[in-house]
Amino acid sequence: MTSLDQYGWQAYRSSHPQPIEMNGLILGRIVSIKGFKYYAQTENGELETELSGKLLYIAENTELPKVGDWVSLMAYDTMGYIIDVLPRKNALARRNPGAPTQKQILATNIDAALIVQGLDREFNIMRLERYLVQLAACGIASIVVLNKADLVPDPPAYVDAVEKLQRPCVVQVCSTYTGMGLDALRQNLLQPGCTYVMIGSSGVGKSSLLNALMNTATQTINATSEANHKGRHTTTTRDLFLLPQESLLIDTPGMREFGLTGDEDVTSGDLFPVIQRFAAQCRFNDCQHVDELGCAVIEALHNGTLSSEVYDSYVKLKKEQRRFEIDAEEKKRLNKQFGKITREAKNYRKKYKY
Structure with missing residues (x-):
């Protein structure tokens, strides 16, 4: 049996001191969404769930459960039905690429975001600034992770470029190949019981970073395209992982578009x-x-x-x-x-x- 405190319940409750009435329903946190199936972590383990009629036919898309949401569930046999979404502490959103006037919510109830940039060919200061602006608009703290430091001769120069933006963000240089900076990331920046979301373009090494933090091959890794030097999408869904040090990390697919709202x-x-x-x-x-x-x-x-x-x-x-x-x-x-x-x-x- 897994305690929901490991999945950030206490951190969530501290930001929502008002009473939450469950009315006999089960509490869960959405850890993955695959098609019309929502997978929720409960006190009794992970449960496959679907939307109740209330959410299916009434709720706006932004009100539907997202990875990171706390929800109330009704269990039925081996399935569950999501009755309601609990109030969100915050939500990471971007302009929906398919509907420019709408927001797309990527993840919710986040303590900080890891903006991953690769120092080989994927370092882009303007793209980084775009991430930082939108995260500030969403009320989410930023941690800039400069990955693939083993591939460049002068990593501090990239740190200087980030610091010239004069934004309140932590910068961590690392390499998943050599292990450089990973202990500092685990021990100093990722706090137990807190939820982090990892964002960045394809090819910056998010899957490799997740595997290193999980100490296992959780995500498949693809090579960067030799034709155009662009990363290939290896992560196709958003999933929440419990790291060995009991931090929570939401992995997201690579995003070449990150429109502001x-x-x-x-x-x-x-x-x-x-x-x-x-x-x-x-x-x-x-x-x-x-x-x-x-x-x-x-x-x-x-x-x-x-x-x-x-x-x-x-x-x-x-x-x-x-x-x-x-x-x-x-x-x-x-x-x-x-x-x-x-x-x-x-x-x-x-x-x-x-």
């Missing part, structure tokens, strides 16, 4: 702290930091205090977030308009009985 509850200062430090000295409170008179951000850019890479990233990512917000609002407006037309047509048919 808008969030009304997050300020620009939360997403771009280095810009905010200069913005506090701007002449106008509503300064957009483009060409306004008395803009301290532009002044810092001109005198070299603020790097052009950081400023260019800020402008690009702010535009992308704004586009998502506008597109989402337009979709909401059109849906509202369509709903009004539908109601009017229904009332007209009812009035004239046809």
